[in-house]
Amino acid sequence: MNQSKKILLAHGGGGQLTAELIAEVILPAIGGQDASSLNDAATVAVGGGQVVFTTDSYVVQPLEFPGGDIGKLSVCGTINDLAVSGAKPVALSMALILEEGLEVSLLCRILTSAGQAAKDAGVTIVTGDTKVVERGKGQPGITINTAGVGVPLAGANLGFERVEEGDAVLLSGPLGQHGLAVMARRGGLGVAAARKGHYVSLQSDCAAIHGLTSAMIETLGSKVKWMRDPTRGGLAATLAELSAATGRNIEIRETDIPLDPTAHAVAEMLGLDLLNVANEGKLVAVIASDAAEKAVEILADHEIARSSAVIGTVGQSDDVPLVEMLTHAGGRRIVQTPYGQDLPRIC
Amino acid sequence: MNQSKKILLAHGGGGQLTAELIAEVILPAIGGQDASSLNDAATVAVGGGQVVFTTDSYVVQPLEFPGGDIGKLSVCGTINDLAVSGAKPVALSMALILEEGLEVSLLCRILTSAGQAAKDAGVTIVTGDTKVVERGKGQPGITINTAGVGVPLAGANLGFERVEEGDAVLLSGPLGQHGLAVMARRGGLGVAAARKGHYVSLQSDCAAIHGLTSAMIETLGSKVKWMRDPTRGGLAATLAELSAATGRNIEIRETDIPLDPTAHAVAEMLGLDLLNVANEGKLVAVIASDAAEKAVEILADHEIARSSAVIGTVGQSDDVPLVEMLTHAGGRRIVQTPYGQDLPRIC
Numbered sequence: 001m002n003q004s005k006k007i008l009l010a011h012g013g014g015g016q017l018t019a020e021l022i023a024e025v026i027l028p029a030i031g032g033q034d035a036s037s038l039n040d041a042a043t044v045a046v047g048g049g050q051v052v053f054t055t056d057s058y059v060v061q062p063l064e065f066p067g068g069d070i071g072k073l074s075v076c077g078t079i080n081d082l083a084v085s086g087a088k089p090v091a092l093s094m095a096l097i098l099e100e101g102l103e104v105s106l107l108c109r110i111l112t113s114a115g116q117a118a119k120d121a122g123v124t125i126v127t128g129d130t131k132v133v134e135r136g137k138g139q140p141g142i143t144i145n146t147a148g149v150g151v152p153l154a155g156a157n158l159g160f161e162r163v164e165e166g167d168a169v170l171l172s173g174p175l176g177q178h179g180l181a182v183m184a185r186r187g188g189l190g191v192a193a194a195r196k197g198h199y200v201s202l203q204s205d206c207a208a209i210h211g212l213t214s215a216m217i218e219t220l221g222s223k224v225k226w227m228r229d230p231t232r233g234g235l236a237a238t239l240a241e242l243s244a245a246t247g248r249n250i251e252i253r254e255t256d257i258p259l260d261p262t263a264h265a266v267a268e269m270l271g272l273d274l275l276n277v278a279n280e281g282k283l284v285a286v287i288a289s290d291a292a293e294k295a296v297e298i299l300a301d302h303e304i305a306r307s308s309a310v311i312g313t314v315g316q317s318d319d320v321p322l323v324e325m326l327t328h329a330g331g332r333r334i335v336q337t338p339y340g341q342d343l344p345r346i347c
Numbered sequence: 348m349n350q351s352k353k354i355l356l357a358h359g360g361g362g363q364l365t366a367e368l369i370a371e372v373i374l375p376a377i378g379g380q381d382a383s384s385l386n387d388a389a390t391v392a393v394g395g396g397q398v399v400f401t402t403d404s405y406v407v408q409p410l411e412f413p414g415g416d417i418g419k420l421s422v423c424g425t426i427n428d429l430a431v432s433g434a435k436p437v438a439l440s441m442a443l444i445l446e447e448g449l450e451v452s453l454l455c456r457i458l459t460s461a462g463q464a465a466k467d468a469g470v471t472i473v474t475g476d477t478k479v480v481e482r483g484k485g486q487p488g489i490t491i492n493t494a495g496v497g498v499p500l501a502g503a504n505l506g507f508e509r510v511e512e513g514d515a516v517l518l519s520g521p522l523g524q525h526g527l528a529v530m531a532r533r534g535g536l537g538v539a540a541a542r543k544g545h546y547v548s549l550q551s552d553c554a555a556i557h558g559l560t561s562a563m564i565e566t567l568g569s570k571v572k573w574m575r576d577p578t579r580g581g582l583a584a585t586l587a588e589l590s591a592a593t594g595r596n597i598e599i600r601e602t603d604i605p606l607d608p609t610a611h612a613v614a615e616m617l618g619l620d621l622l623n624v625a626n627e628g629k630l631v632a633v634i635a636s637d638a639a640e641k642a643v644e645i646l647a648d649h650e651i652a653r654s655s656a657v658i659g660t661v662g663q664s665d666d667v668p669l670v671e672m673l674t675h676a677g678g679r680r681i682v683q684t685p686y687g688q689d690l691p692r693i694c
Contacts (some may be wrong), residue, residue: 006447007449030456047498053440053473055442055494056442059480093400
């Protein structure tokens with residue numbers, strides 16, 4: 001990436017441009033750090049034990065949306081990063097950047113929601129920070145950073161290197177609800193969708209998924225090989241990362257992907273690909289094939305993962321590994337990494 | 348605090364209004380959390396061991412200033428929060444919020460500076476996050492959140508409850524260099540000060556102080572009773588916190604406070620009280636009186652703390668405890684908690 005360039009919104013979209021920014025600018029500049037630096041979560045040796053450590057900043061607009069708000073999102077998102085790393089979330093930090101002029105009542109609603117989400121998840125917010133910045137032009141805002149620490153779950157053994165040909169790819173529920181719900185609330189889309197009768201029930205899936213991940217690891221141990229929550233860039237970006245890092249083809253079947261009719265209709269109407277839309281309460285997991293059925297059973301025991309399904313299979317190694325989808329029509333199409341962003345920021 | 352109110356810039360100033368916002372809005376809203384929630388750093392039981400965990404967001408403008416930049420500041424600030432908690436800093440997270448239009452070359456300079464500061468401090472940046480937000484009106488910016496994890500130092504035994512009458516109050520160097528250097532670069536002040544020949548040498552004291560804290564604890568153990576880095580709100584806010592939390596009077600002696608002539612001149616010119624100006628490379632410590640001399644010796648062994656001094660004494664318990672200063676003129680004045688902010692944001 002050329003140093004004379006400027007940062008584009010698309011650099012934050014979670015697709016190829018984000019990956020380039022991190023690999024070509026951020027990691028070399030920080031330098032001298034571990035090569036695995038700036039993963040979603042890192043395992044750190046602290047005082048004789050192992051701690052899993054992660055961070056995420058949340059800049060979503062609007063601050064409140066159907067099914068959630070920036071407070072709940074910031075708690076669930078960081079819990080989920082720990083969860084898919086095979087950790088039990090223990091404690092969170094919460095750093096607030098408040099814009100001058102922000103209504104204290106709105107701040108209260110958002111923090112109450114964050115506190116409730118933490119309580120529901122059995123996680124404590126233990127430390128924080130508060131800054132106030134000059135009022136800008138737009139809607140007075142809140143930016144929240146949550147970092148989290150957790151402990152590795154006994155029996156967790158996750159990693160790209162564990163993924164083999166024939167492994168099953170699981171998805172814990174329908175795609176796109178979070179991204180589309182935020183979009184709907186954000187622009188004219190809410191109105192457009194409402195006209196077709198869809199807007200009313202379009203809700204973010206914002207939820208903590210550590211119950212799903214721990215239940216699977218507890219029962220299936222090392223048969224759970226890799227996990228991720230498909231946030232920015234959606235399922236497409238998640239599978240592209242899996243394919244690139246393992247050097248293996250991935251095949252998914254469109255007919256097996258759980259579908260939310262409302263999200264589907266809204267996405268169709270807008271010409272958006274649900275595979276690219278962000279989620280915040282979903283799990284993608286690679287499971288040994290002989291444990292896949294049991295894994296679906298375990299997931300479907302949870303309210304937030306009733307429609308879990310095996311959606312695909314890990315294929316052979318390849319020089320140019322691809323993610324392909326068998327379509328409803330019986331064709332095949334390549335699932336591409338989103339390049340920049342084709343959606344407003346949703347986290 | 349009335350819920351119909353709005354957030355003011357002064358709520359972020361580190362003084363009384365910040366304390367009220369945290370105590371009356373943030374903590375009750377988050378609710379159900381530990382009463383000690385949202386301290387600067389928290390000790391968390393993780394996997395059989397103890398981890399010290401902290402977070403801080405940095406929103407300073409300008410991004411680069413004499414003696415440092417937001418990258419170095421974000422690394423040193425979080426290291427310092429761990430250090431004054433009696434911990435050895437181990438790992439940092441770094442979450443970036445970039446404004447659309449930001450020059451990649453500026454981002455590189457800032458991250459290189461952050462990486463160097465981490466390397467110098469023997470701390471690894473292990474995990475991160477990158478978001479991009481729409482360009483606003485002002486200078487394209489960077490917001491950095493760093494969270495940090497560390498391990499409690501053997502022999503560290505710090506707490507307000509350990510502070511007793513007769514204990515010595517130590518300061519590791521002159522006040523106000525960071526806050527005034529940022530101000531000088533920020534507004535017309537730079538020009539004004541330069542006219543008097545002072546601007547050139549006004550540098551932020553931005554530095555990691557974990558070398559100071561660990562050296563003291565290693566040698567003096569539990570004779571080190573309490574530590575803080577006097578950032579937002581300056582020495583005045585730090586001592587006000589100490590006085591309020593211990594219920595004890597504190598007396599400091601103006602003649603014993605180390606002075607940087609340039610910072611002093613700039614502050615005089617502007618009518619600012621150096622006690623209220625922020626620092627980012629200084630240490631305030633309460634030490635048992637029989638170890639105070641040795642503590643000054645230990646601190647002065649370090650380049651960044653050559654002018655360390657005992658500046659005051661912890662007094663009796665009082666219903667309305669006060670911080671008082673014996674002035675150069677031989678009088679006494681009450682050192683008040685800053686109410687809001689009388690300076691631009693400096694972290």
